[in-house]
Amino acid sequence: MLRTTFSKRLFSQSMANQYKVAVLGASGGIGQPLSLQMKLNHKVSELRLYDLRLAKGVATDLSHIPTDSKVVGYSNAEPEGLAKALDNADVVLIPAGVPRKPGMTRDDLFSINAGIVRDLAEAVAKNCPNASICVISNPVNSTVPIVAKVLQKHGVYNPKKLFGVTTLDIIRASRFISEVEGTNPTQEKVNVVGGHSGITIIPLISQTNHKLMPKEVKDKLIHRIQFGGDEVVKAKDGAGSATLSMSYAGAVFADKVLDGLMGEKDIVVNSFVDSPLYKEEGIDFFSSPVTLGPDGISKIHPIGEVSSEEEALLAECKETLKKNIAKGYKFVEESK
Numbered sequence: 551m552l553r554t555t556f557s558k559r560l561f562s563q564s565m566a567n568q569y570k571v572a573v574l575g576a577s578g579g580i581g582q583p584l585s586l587q588m589k590l591n592h593k594v595s596e597l598r599l600y601d602l603r604l605a606k607g608v609a610t611d612l613s614h615i616p617t618d619s620k621v622v623g624y625s626n627a628e629p630e631g632l633a634k635a636l637d638n639a640d641v642v643l644i645p646a647g648v649p650r651k652p653g654m655t656r657d658d659l660f661s662i663n664a665g666i667v668r669d670l671a672e673a674v675a676k677n678c679p680n681a682s683i684c685v686i687s688n689p690v691n692s693t694v695p696i697v698a699k700v701l702q703k704h705g706v707y708n709p710k711k712l713f714g715v716t717t718l719d720i721i722r723a724s725r726f727i728s729e730v731e732g733t734n735p736t737q738e739k740v741n742v743v744g745g746h747s748g749i750t751i752i753p754l755i756s757q758t759n760h761k762l763m764p765k766e767v768k769d770k771l772i773h774r775i776q777f778g779g780d781e782v783v784k785a786k787d788g789a790g791s792a793t794l795s796m797s798y799a800g801a802v803f804a805d806k807v808l809d810g811l812m813g814e815k816d817i818v819v820n821s822f823v824d825s826p827l828y829k830e831e832g833i834d835f836f837s838s839p840v841t842l843g844p845d846g847i848s849k850i851h852p853i854g855e856v857s858s859e860e861e862a863l864l865a866e867c868k869e870t871l872k873k874n875i876a877k878g879y880k881f882v883e884e885s886k
């Protein structure tokens with residue numbers, strides 16, 4: 551009996567500690583705390599950190615933490631640094647790119663971040679085409695289609711393993727609704743669908759226990775969830791956007807992806823993915839709940855019942871999403 555329990559424990563430990571995770575942009579405001587949380591994650595056996603600066607320093611720092619994983623830093627200054635970071639990785643987290651300053655929209659980041667994400671996606675296609683790719687770099691509504699197109703160009707696109715990380719909208723919604731309702735945020739779950747920028751972020755309050763909230767309060771709450779990112783950008787006053795809450799959101803999301811790969815049951819997350827939900831309307835990517843499994847996404851769920859007000863928000867969201875996605879596609883098509 552004791553022996554069985556012992557060997558079971560050994561088995562589950564070895565199963566748990568088996569994934570190679572790469573963080574691209576690992577020395578940044580998100581990258582560092584996200585890498586720390588990945589170092590603390592027992593499902594990770596190897597953590598590869600890549601950045602244009604400081605990745606070796608961050609890796610050496612993290613390598614002193616006594617969890618059972620190896621951490622290595624790679625820079626672009628060494629030959630094949632990026633290729634080595636990605637070699638056969640299971641999960642790739644991408645927070646590389648510039649953040650907003652006050653007065654900017656996420657779309658204003660496109661001119662710089664589109665090229666960064668395209669080039670990193672090329673490297674993923676060559677070195678770990680089977681990886682689950684989690685895109686954090688903004689504008690997510692366009693960077694995810696960019697990655698899809700690059701992978702398609704290389705003939706290795708697997709729509710089940712490409713994710714735009716929208717978890718920050720979910721955690722903000724839990725927090726902000728609890729502030730309005732005087733409840734415990736850990737018990738609040740809001741289905742936030744659509745995309746990840748302003749009016750494309752649609753929190754479905756009608757699906758919560760608080761659907762009878764007065765309209766004025768609800769409208770304010772929806773606006774706060776949609777523009778929560780601006781609150782942080784304004785408060786940081788030119789020094790960037792959300793990094794700590796985002797690293798928490800990214801770590802929660804990555805952990806769920808790893809749970810799925812491990813074959814855990816009923817792992818459902820919201821993510822901006824290649825989705826059939828509104829394809830007929832010309833929208834290839836949409837965030838809704840998805841079930842994760844060993845091969846990535848095993849099911850994409852519809853958004854569920856919505857109120858007439860939410861229906862109107864969705865119509866606006868779809869118009870903007872269509873343009874954001876097309877912009878990403880065009881960028882890759884016009885790249886040499």
Ligand code: NAD
Binds near residue numbers: 576719
């Ligand atoms: P940051 O400037 O602090 O860090 C970005 C890092 O990326 C830097 O260390 C930089 O050296 C690195 N980098 C730049 N080009 C690179 C390349 N080609 N290869 C590898 N690394 C490269 O910025 P941040 O605050 O960490 O934000 C990063 C991105 O995440 C921004 O685009 C931001 O808008 C986005 N973001 C997304 C969400 C979300 O919910 N999806 C939330 C917050 C921020």
Ligand code: LMR
Binds near residue numbers: 649656688718779791
């Ligand atoms: C966020 O939602 O905080 C991020 O997308 C960063 C930003 O630019 O607001």
